[in-house]
Amino acid sequence: MAAFSKTPIHISIFLLSLCILSLSSLSWSSSTGSNLERQNDDYEKWVSWNVENHKKKTRTTWETNQGMVTAGHRKRSSRSLVDSKLRKAELRRVRMCVSQDGNCDFTSIREAIDAIPLNNTKRVILDIKPGLYREKIVVPLAKPFITFMGDSQNPPTITGNDTASTIGDDGRALTTFHSATVAINSDYFVAMNVIFENTVPHVTGTLGEQAVALRISGNKAAFYNCTFYGYQDTLYDHKGLHYFKNCFIQGSVDFIFGYGRSLYETCYLNSIATKVASMTAQKRTNTSLSSGFSFKDSTVTGSGLLYLGRAWGDRSRVIFSYTFMDKVVLSQGWNDWGDQNRERSVYYGEYKCSGPGANATGRVQWARLLSDHEAKPFIRTHYIDGDAWIPSQLPQ
Numbered sequence: 370m371a372a373f374s375k376t377p378i379h380i381s382i383f384l385l386s387l388c389i390l391s392l393s394s395l396s397w398s399s400s401t402g403s404n405l406e407r408q409n410d411d412y413e414k415w416v417s418w419n420v421e422n423h424k425k426k427t428r429t430t431w432e433t434n435q436g437m438v439t440a441g442h443r444k445r446s447s448r449s450l451v452d453s454k455l456r457k458a459e460l461r462r463v464r465m466c467v468s469q470d471g472n473c474d475f476t477s478i479r480e481a482i483d484a485i486p487l488n489n490t491k492r493v494i495l496d497i498k499p500g501l502y503r504e505k506i507v508v509p510l511a512k513p514f515i516t517f518m519g520d521s522q523n524p525p526t527i528t529g530n531d532t533a534s535t536i537g538d539d540g541r542a543l544t545t546f547h548s549a550t551v552a553i554n555s556d557y558f559v560a561m562n563v564i565f566e567n568t569v570p571h572v573t574g575t576l577g578e579q580a581v582a583l584r585i586s587g588n589k590a591a592f593y594n595c596t597f598y599g600y601q602d603t604l605y606d607h608k609g610l611h612y613f614k615n616c617f618i619q620g621s622v623d624f625i626f627g628y629g630r631s632l633y634e635t636c637y638l639n640s641i642a643t644k645v646a647s648m649t650a651q652k653r654t655n656t657s658l659s660s661g662f663s664f665k666d667s668t669v670t671g672s673g674l675l676y677l678g679r680a681w682g683d684r685s686r687v688i689f690s691y692t693f694m695d696k697v698v699l700s701q702g703w704n705d706w707g708d709q710n711r712e713r714s715v716y717y718g719e720y721k722c723s724g725p726g727a728n729a730t731g732r733v734q735w736a737r738l739l740s741d742h743e744a745k746p747f748i749r750t751h752y753i754d755g756d757a758w759i760p761s762q763l764p765q
């Protein structure tokens with residue numbers, strides 16, 4: 370959390386405050402400062418902020434068909450329609466709370482998830498009270514629409530220490546996939562103000578130390594004000610449409626990896642590598658996969674020498690826009706993972722970045738500074754079909 374406070378104040382927070390001002394006549398005037406009330410307030414603020422955002426975005430149509438195709442994703446004529454399954458779920462919200470002191474519905478997050486029925490159709494908001502939760506959590510595919518909501522002043526930490534080589538119950542090594550402290554297999558997951566952690570350090574040159582803090586494999590997931598602490602392979606952005614907003618992500622090697630189609634906005638990416646490492650390992654393997662990572666208005670900093678990414682897949686795709694890059698970024702910017710063929714097929718770009726590490730992308734021929742036209746598809750929530758599914762962007 371200390372680290373999160375280093376995050377620069379962003380435009381979004383400004384917008385959020387504007388929104389709070391303009392909507393202050395609504396529910397939270399009665400707040401007396403208890404945790405539950407504050408959390409409810411946080412949630413309402415978050416919802417109203419997103420509703421405003423949604424309205425703003427639907428007022429500005431900017432993208433062209435051609436632009437969307439460049440991003441490997443055809444424009445949908447129904448873009449303005451919200452996701453109806455999601456809308457139904459949001460209309461029927463259920464709240465449950467988790468607290469280790471026994472003053473709540475559940476004492477562990479796992480118990481709370483166990484209590485949610487299979488094929489759940491309601492938005493289930495778990496108010497998770499402050500505390501250090503030593504839990505290994507797998508949210509099953511059949512439990513969509515779950516929200517983990519922490520307290521913004523004192524977020525809960527969910528921690529673990531499994532690695533790829535930890536021996537599981539079946540006597541075999543877990544593998545990277547199952548090393549995650551928290552794994553989300555279901556769709557429409559949301560987390561706000563939660564710290565996800567894997568505490569196992571990585572020693573350069575040793576194998577089997579991949580230690581995932583969070584794996585997100587479900588579609589249409591959103592993370593707001595979340596923190597991810599780990600070393601090697603911190604955030605497994607496995608697959609699906611994902612939105613990360615105001616998140617702090619820390620690790621040493623490949624600490625954001627997978628083949629999700631994800632937008633990271635106003636995030637703070639912190640390397641704790643001691644030598645040379647790559648920050649992202651994006652695994653798009655063919656042109657028909659609509660997958661890629663887009664980082665916007667973010668900050669890249671930390672220790673060691675950092676490649677922005679290395680090409681895990683032939684068609685690996687990563688874009689940084691309006692991002693501050695500290696001097697940790699290596700002058701050659703990107704790494705082909707030892708396969709020169711990949712230099713011809715990856716899509717790596719930078720757009721209007723700043724700082725001493727910016728524009729490294731222009732120095733290798735196979736990664737480019739993007740034109741306005743090329744950057745467009747990646748720099749709005751349209752990249753992840755944002756307007757259609759980001760839960761809180763539903764008209765109320």
Ligand SMILES: *[C@@H]1O[C@H](CO)[C@@H](O)[C@H](O)[C@H]1NC(C)=O
Pocket residue numbers: 382411412414415521561562593594615
């Ligand atoms: C996110 O964090 C910022 C800064 O700590 C805080 O001002 C804001 O209220 C938080 N947002 C939510 C939705 O909790």
Ligand SMILES: *[C@@H]1O[C@H](CO)[C@@H](O)[C@H](O)[C@H]1NC(C)=O
Pocket residue numbers: 487488511
């Ligand atoms: C959940 O949905 C699946 C697929 O539709 C169905 O096979 C299963 O029986 C359902 N389970 C419950 C508990 O409703």
Ligand SMILES: *[C@@H]1O[C@H](CO)[C@@H](O)[C@H](O)[C@H]1NC(C)=O
Pocket residue numbers: 503529530
């Ligand atoms: C991992 O955490 C558990 C408790 O959550 C602890 O008992 C164990 O010693 C830890 N293992 C290592 C290697 O730190």
Ligand SMILES: *[C@@H]1O[C@H](CO)[C@@H](O)[C@H](O)[C@H]1NC(C)=O
Pocket residue numbers: 654655656657658
């Ligand atoms: C692209 O990759 C996906 C996922 O691995 C696979 O299902 C699909 O068949 C591949 N398409 C082509 C054209 O290779």
Ligand SMILES: *[C@@H]1O[C@H](CO)[C@@H](O)[C@H](O)[C@H]1NC(C)=O
Pocket residue numbers: 721722723724725727728738
């Ligand atoms: C990076 O390149 C862009 C466009 O070529 C330029 O406007 C910008 O000033 C450069 N930034 C730095 C930090 O070199």
